[in-house]
Amino acid sequence: MQHTDIIIRNGYIVTINPEMDILENGALAIEKGKILAIGNTEEIEKNYTSENVIDASSKIVMPGLINGHSHIAMTYLRGYADDILLRAWLEDHIWPAEARFVKAQFVYDAAIHGCAELIKNGITMIDDMYFYSKETARAATKAGMRAILGEGILDFPMAFHKTPESMINYALEGHEEFKDNELIDFALMPHSIYTCSKENLIIAAEEARAHDMLIHTHLSETKKEVVDCLKAHGVRPVQYLDSIGFLGNDVSIAHGVWIDDDEQKLLAKKGVGVNICTECNLKLASGFAPIKGYKENGVTISLATDGVASNNNLSILDEMDMTSKVHKAINNDPTFLPAEEVVRMVTIEPAKIFNKEDEVGSLEVGKKADIILLERDKLENMPMYNVYSHLVYTMHSESVQDVIINGKVLMRDRKLVEIDEDELFEKAKYYQKELQKN
Ligand SMILES: [Zn+2]
Incomplete structure (x- = not known):
């Protein structure tokens, strides 16, 4: 025995x-x-x-359920601004609030709250992009959450960062500092092709590969992003990223709403996984990810909540229900996305996307x-x-x-077991008051 x-x-x-x-x-x-x-x-x-x-x-x-794309330190921005266009939501509401409030302590407190909420939703691993991501790493470690974390990389100053180099270096420091932590992996996470120059995208991908780190970015969330990319680079977003050597099986993208058939084939060929955020895309009216095409072309896909500032919850079970029903309806086919397949999209499929199928997902x-x-x-x-x-x-x-x-x-x-819920309530009330003063 x-x-x-x-x-x-x-x-x-x-x-x-x-x-x-x-x-x-x-x-x-x-x-x-x-x-x-x-x-x-x-x-x-x-x-x-x-x-x-x-x-x-x-x-x-x-x-445990895997959440393929989140921003858990945005927990205190839940419901802060709703019912507006993505660009206006970011530029007029979220980014100004972040510029004023996002400090190390804010991120740590919000991330603990986020981890508690993830656990209550049955989520045991996240792929999370934000600022002060080492604070999120500390919070996830305290909460016991498994996390792939990355510092958002943008061309312009954000949080305490004055330059994109500072954002990249911070993630590399995190990688070094948490390398013996069983729960935490650091990745390089350029925010998007519309907030990162070609040079910064290339540097981020090169640094990730030099340090054996994963790469994650938002891609083709809105139609406008595709139109702007065509205007600026003459090709669609996936082709653009391919042309600069960005794509590989160490890359995953969030959203992937406006991806055409040729791009889907390219993603499959390069082994790039897509983390689909159905409810967030519905709420911001960004469109419907081409799940049928992804399946036909052999792209690995998973589900994700995105941040609570846009979702406004962290329920992957809700994403499963909604995704299955919406895609049955738009494909006019009740046999599309059967339940068993949807359960795989929050367990073993994301494990494959993050090259962790030998560790988690089953x-x-x-x-x-x-x-x-x-x-x-x-x-x-x-x-x-x-x-x-x-x-x-x-x-x-x-x-x-x-x-x-x-x-x-x-x-x-x-x-x-590990987190005092009463303390979380008090902190959430405090930050709500602070944000309301704004
Ligand atoms: Zn996001």
Whole structure:
């Protein structure tokens, strides 16, 4: 009998392994942050023992959800400006507020709040772009959140940065400072092709590759961005990035709304993944990502919330429901994007996009123990015939009961273990008052 850190028993386990196995009455043994064994409960309990046993009798056990694009330090800007055009939203509201308020402490406090909210939404990994990203790294570490983080790189001064070099250097410093942190990876994240010169895009990509870091950027979120790119460079955004050597399988893009067939083929050929932000694109009326084309052309796609300032929540379960329904409707095809596929788009597919499919995205022996438990025994969740259908069309974040990241229990019965929620309320009220004075 081997002693382990945690045993989860009697669960309805959705593995998302290559065979998409489901284990009824399944169990997992967790040791040193990883999945040591998975199988039926009797089998696991014959071989493993633990003082920390989680009974999952009425629960769905699945890999933690991955949020492919966020700005969690914008939590305090939730609902700050809504119902306006993207450019005006950024230029007249968000950027001026950020210029005044975004300081190291603000980012740390907002990021802790954001991490707490992510955990309550069953999200165990994010890909996050913002300023003072080392503060976000500290907050994520305290909260226990797995995160790929990058300092937004722009041509003009932002936060404490006077130059794009300062933004790039800051991310490189983060990479060095957090290199032994199991939860944190730093990436280079040029904000977009409309805020970064060709030179800065090239330098960012080169620096990322010199330091074995991932690259992430917003791309083709609006039609205007494509029109402007054609005017400035004579080609569409994906071709433009390809022409400067930017694209590769270390690159992922957020949004990818206005991407034509040739661009989709190019993304597939270069191994670039797309993180689709359906609700944010709907709210800002940016358009509909060409999911059908992405699938036909073999582009890896995942779902993301974007920041709460534009979404205005961090529910990936909501994104799943909305994306599936909207794309069935616009394709006039109820068989399009079946639930099982949508669940893969928030687990194993984003893991592939971030080159982490050997570590996260499914429940398999040797992978990181990033696991969530959802309650089936609720009036609104009964009965259940198909677990994927349930996850996409029935369940909301309130069904997420327990969250484990890197083998550490961070939420138990919807109560956060590491974070004091009362403190978060007080801080949120304080910052709301400060922002309202503006
Ligand atoms: Zn964004």
